[in-house]
Amino acid sequence: MSQPFRIISRSFSSSAVRQSVIKNVTIIGGGLMGAGIAQVAASTGHNVVMVDQNDEILSKSKANIAKSLQRVVKKKFAEKPQEGEAFVSDVLNRLQTNTDAVDSVKNTDLVIEAIVENLDVKKQLFAALDKAAPQSAIFASNTSSIPIKEIAVSTSRLDRFGGLHYFNPVPMMKLVEVIRIPETSDETFNSLLSFGKAMGKVTVNCKDTPGFIVNRLLVPYMMEAVRMVERGEATPQDIDTAMKLGAGYPMGPFELTDYVGLDTCKFIMDGWSQKFPDNPLFAQSPLLNKYVAEGKLGNKVGEGFYKTKK
Numbered sequence: 001m002s003q004p005f006r007i008i009s010r011s012f013s014s015s016a017v018r019q020s021v022i023k024n025v026t027i028i029g030g031g032l033m034g035a036g037i038a039q040v041a042a043s044t045g046h047n048v049v050m051v052d053q054n055d056e057i058l059s060k061s062k063a064n065i066a067k068s069l070q071r072v073v074k075k076k077f078a079e080k081p082q083e084g085e086a087f088v089s090d091v092l093n094r095l096q097t098n099t100d101a102v103d104s105v106k107n108t109d110l111v112i113e114a115i116v117e118n119l120d121v122k123k124q125l126f127a128a129l130d131k132a133a134p135q136s137a138i139f140a141s142n143t144s145s146i147p148i149k150e151i152a153v154s155t156s157r158l159d160r161f162g163g164l165h166y167f168n169p170v171p172m173m174k175l176v177e178v179i180r181i182p183e184t185s186d187e188t189f190n191s192l193l194s195f196g197k198a199m200g201k202v203t204v205n206c207k208d209t210p211g212f213i214v215n216r217l218l219v220p221y222m223m224e225a226v227r228m229v230e231r232g233e234a235t236p237q238d239i240d241t242a243m244k245l246g247a248g249y250p251m252g253p254f255e256l257t258d259y260v261g262l263d264t265c266k267f268i269m270d271g272w273s274q275k276f277p278d279n280p281l282f283a284q285s286p287l288l289n290k291y292v293a294e295g296k297l298g299n300k301v302g303e304g305f306y307k308t309k310k
């Protein structure tokens, strides 16, 4: 595993890349994404505090991380199980939890927010963190669909704000999209890029546009699959089979929607359909809304378009 980066030139040479040392990372949200980001950040040598609303949720997050780490070491340390055990124990030692978000950022270098996809809730959180975190700390959101600028304005550190958009499952998906707003300083942007790489990810740069790169292409595709079912053109099973065997995707669009979470997909579509009412790609889907209203949120609850093991 790579070590946390330690660059770090504060020199004023014109060729030097100015960036900050990121060693202490706070992840707010211990759900699907937060737990994955926390796991990989701790696995790559960072000190991590993972925050969620209560200890019960955090216990589940930690159990999910432990399960995922076992899958990782089974392969990575297949020939050296003792080294695998030592690796897991080191990772878990670097991972603390806290239910108090404000308390958790007092000594942080970087905050990555991965809570519910709701602008008001994210703004409220960041406004509180802004008062408690060190001046030098960088803030980033893992939002799927909300403009980073709209979240960042809740703070007084627009120059130290950006987007780090990871993909589910974080331990397996190699990409992180790094998003800057006009106010993001070069130093902050370079620090975010280096941090993404220090986590072992490939980074791509993107402007603060709806869905950045991946979701701007992927979410309309997933929603068009749902509309095909609404129009009675094919079943979810046949669409999934077709896209896996005919287009080489690892999951069909319905398996993927279950995997991402139907609630998260609905939050994305609610935001985009409100903001861009004339774009048919962003139109609401009655079928998706019905499933969410019935509590069929996908794999995380054991049922979405399919019944799955929790």
Ligand SMILES: C[C@H](O)CC(=O)SCCNC(=O)CCNC(=O)[C@H](O)C(C)(C)COP(=O)(O)OP(=O)(O)OC[C@H]1O[C@@H](n2cnc3c(N)ncnc32)[C@H](O)[C@@H]1OP(=O)(O)O
Binding pocket: 068, 069, 071, 072, 075, 143, 144, 166, 167, 168, 169, 170, 171, 172, 173, 215, 218, 250, 251, 256, 260
């Ligand atoms: C909406 C948001 O903003 C953006 C998004 O995130 S969009 C979603 C992006 N993600 C995708 O598109 C995921 C598409 N799916 C895939 O790439 C693959 O199906 C997958 C990598 C998730 C799983 O691979 P697959 O071969 O289908 O299944 P599976 O046999 O369960 O896993 C293969 C290996 O992957 C690894 N793996 C899978 N999930 C893992 C996890 N959570 N942690 C650790 N390892 C994992 C394991 O090594 C597993 O081997 P194991 O069974 O021996 O433990």
Ligand SMILES: NC(=O)c1ccc[n+]([C@@H]2O[C@H](COP(=O)([O-])OP(=O)(O)OC[C@H]3O[C@@H](n4cnc5c(N)ncnc54)[C@H](O)[C@@H]3O)[C@@H](O)[C@H]2O)c1
Binding pocket: 028, 029, 030, 031, 032, 033, 034, 051, 052, 053, 057, 101, 113, 114, 115, 116, 117, 118, 121, 125, 142, 143, 144, 145, 165, 166, 167, 168, 259, 260, 261, 264
């Ligand atoms: N699910 C995906 O595939 C995916 C991929 C990339 C990005 N995202 C984005 O990441 C974020 C999180 O998504 P997720 O799928 O992990 O959701 P999730 O529902 O699995 O987890 C969200 C977690 O945030 C916690 N939370 C909510 N409000 C909080 C607060 N004020 N303080 C602390 N914790 C709080 C919840 O208790 C929950 O555990 C969203 O913005 C989503 O759009 C999701």
